Amino acid sequence: MLARLRPSILITCIGLVAACSAWAQTTTMEGDVTDPSGQPLKGAMVKLERTDIKGHYQVKSDKKGHWLYTGLPLGTFDITCEVDGKMADRITGVKSKFGDTTTVNFDLRKAQQAQAAAQQANSSGQVTDDQARGMSKEQKAQYEAQLKERAEQMKKNSALNDAFTAGDNSLKQAKAEPDKTKQAPLYQTAVDNLNKAGQLDASQQAVWNDLGEAYSGLAATQTGDEKTKSYDQAIDAYKKSLAIKPDDAAVYNQLGNIYGAERKMPEATENLQKAAQLNPQMASKAYFNMGANLVNSGSADKASEYFKKATDADPNYAEAWYQLGSTSMMKGSVDPKTGQQTYPPDTAPALKKYLELQPSGAHAQEASAMLQALGEQVQTKITNPAVKKKGK
Numbered sequence: 138m139l140a141r142l143r144p145s146i147l148i149t150c151i152g153l154v155a156a157c158s159a160w161a162q163t164t165t166m167e168g169d170v171t172d173p174s175g176q177p178l179k180g181a182m183v184k185l186e187r188t189d190i191k192g193h194y195q196v197k198s199d200k201k202g203h204w205l206y207t208g209l210p211l212g213t214f215d216i217t218c219e220v221d222g223k224m225a226d227r228i229t230g231v232k233s234k235f236g237d238t239t240t241v242n243f244d245l246r247k248a249q250q251a252q253a254a255a256q257q258a259n260s261s262g263q264v265t266d267d268q269a270r271g272m273s274k275e276q277k278a279q280y281e282a283q284l285k286e287r288a289e290q291m292k293k294n295s296a297l298n299d300a301f302t303a304g305d306n307s308l309k310q311a312k313a314e315p316d317k318t319k320q321a322p323l324y325q326t327a328v329d330n331l332n333k334a335g336q337l338d339a340s341q342q343a344v345w346n347d348l349g350e351a352y353s354g355l356a357a358t359q360t361g362d363e364k365t366k367s368y369d370q371a372i373d374a375y376k377k378s379l380a381i382k383p384d385d386a387a388v389y390n391q392l393g394n395i396y397g398a399e400r401k402m403p404e405a406t407e408n409l410q411k412a413a414q415l416n417p418q419m420a421s422k423a424y425f426n427m428g429a430n431l432v433n434s435g436s437a438d439k440a441s442e443y444f445k446k447a448t449d450a451d452p453n454y455a456e457a458w459y460q461l462g463s464t465s466m467m468k469g470s471v472d473p474k475t476g477q478q479t480y481p482p483d484t485a486p487a488l489k490k491y492l493e494l495q496p497s498g499a500h501a502q503e504a505s506a507m508l509q510a511l512g513e514q515v516q517t518k519i520t521n522p523a524v525k526k527k528g529k
Contacts, residue, residue: 164233167205168241170198170218173249177202181243182219188230189213209233218243297337301344304330308351317358324355335377342381346388349374353395368395386416390423397430405430413450421451428460440464445483448490455494459504462487466507485511 166185172178183204185194189212198204215229226248233239304327311323331348334341352371356364375392379385393409396402409427413420428443441464447457465484472479488504488511495501 163208164211164235165205165207165238166209166214166216166231166233166241167203167238168243170202170204170243171245173246175246178220178245181225183243184217184219185209186215186217187212188215211235216241218245220245293337297334297341300330300334300337301341301347304328304334304344304351305347308347308354311351311354321355321358324351324358327351328355335374339377340381342378342385345374345378345381349378349388349391353391356398365399368399371395384415386412386419386423389415390419390426393423393430394426397426397433400434402430402434402436417450421447421454421457424450425454425457425460428457428464432460432464437464437467441468441481441483448487453494455491455498456500458487458491458494459498459500462491462504462507463500480511485513489513 168183170178170181170183177198177200179198179200179202181198181202181204183196183198183206185206186192187194187210190210192210192212194206194209196204196206211233214231214233215227216231217224218226225245226243228241228243231239231241307323307327307330311320311327314320314323328348328351331344331351334344335348338344349371352367352374356367356371359367372392372395375388375395378388382388389408389412393405393407393412396405396408406427409423409430413423424443424447428440428447431437431440431443441461444457444461444464447454448461451457462484465481465487469478469480469484471477485508488508491498491504492501492508
């Protein structure tokens with residue numbers, strides 16, 4: 138009888154050895170969480186992230202501030218303590234132990250002190266005594282160099298933001314100021330601050346765009362050589378902007394307008410055409426600006442070509458229709474034999490289209506007068522849009 142039982146006992150022992158072996162692969166981690174006043178902290182979330190093999194575990198501290206997690210695999214963990222959903226402390230590279238409990242405590246007072254020391258080091262560029270503990274001389278020197286570079290960058294960014302904001306605010310004030318004599322000092326303040334911002338960081342396109350606009354606005358308040366100098370500086374600023382973003386249609390449009398103001402027609406046309414090519418939505422405005430530049434430079438006979446392109450790009454561009462009609466009107470000729478005046482075929486249709494789009498527009502009276510001179514019947518009611526209709 139005894140001999141028959143031995144195989145069963147052997148099997149049972151083998152099974153027990155296997156079970157013990159499997160159980161021995163798990164371990165336990167625990168610890169305490171204390172708040173900044175040194176008191177036990179209930180409800181802190183302790184998260185354990187295994188780094189050698191993917192694994193995530195979490196547990197909350199009890200009313201005594203104690204946390205415990207059993208059945209963890211052997212491995213390496215990064216352990217985070219969160220309070221109200223925010224990280225309060227973190228300990229990395231914790232290895233669980235075979236057969237022993239691994240203790241990881243979170244003292245949030247020390248964690249806050251360490252964070253304060255890090256902030257102090259970042260702002261001063263100097264390593265604190267607590268941070269220096271455990272560092273070699275070379276490690277300390279390397280860390281201090283990193284801190285110094287970071288502090289300089291933070292200081293630079295702060296100064297950059299201050300200069301840009303001051304310049305941008307002055308630019309907005311100048312554009313909103315109706316008195317030209319008051320505009321000039323505001324534009325100059327904008328120029329000074331934006332130049333400072335450009336010196337601090339030449340890679341910011343917004344700085345150069347604002348600076349170009351500030352110089353252009355300043356030029357509009359000046360005369361003679363000062364005006365020319367400001368326009369040239371505006372051009373230089375916009376070119377720096379294009380060096381950062383070469384496909385910015387709005388900047389090409391601004392350049393075209395400045396060249397037009399300087400009566401540099403080839404350069405104006407080149408830049409406005411570039412704006413139209415890069416952004417079809419800007420085409421109507423760019424072509425209109427080309428026509429306006431030609432009118433202002435005394436070449437109104439050539440301007441109608443561009444006003445026609447503007448209306449082709451945007452059929453609802455009322456101002457372009459009016460300018461097309463008025464510049465076409467200038468091309469009228471007299472037949473030497475009959476004495477009869479003739480005008481380009483676009484003339485009357487353009488003026489009628491303007492009145493259709495803006496029957497009470499700023500040029501409604503002029504458009505009506507020109508149509509009557511052409512012998513056209515004008516059926517439109519010109520009113521003052523500022524006066525509200527009564528009885529309705």
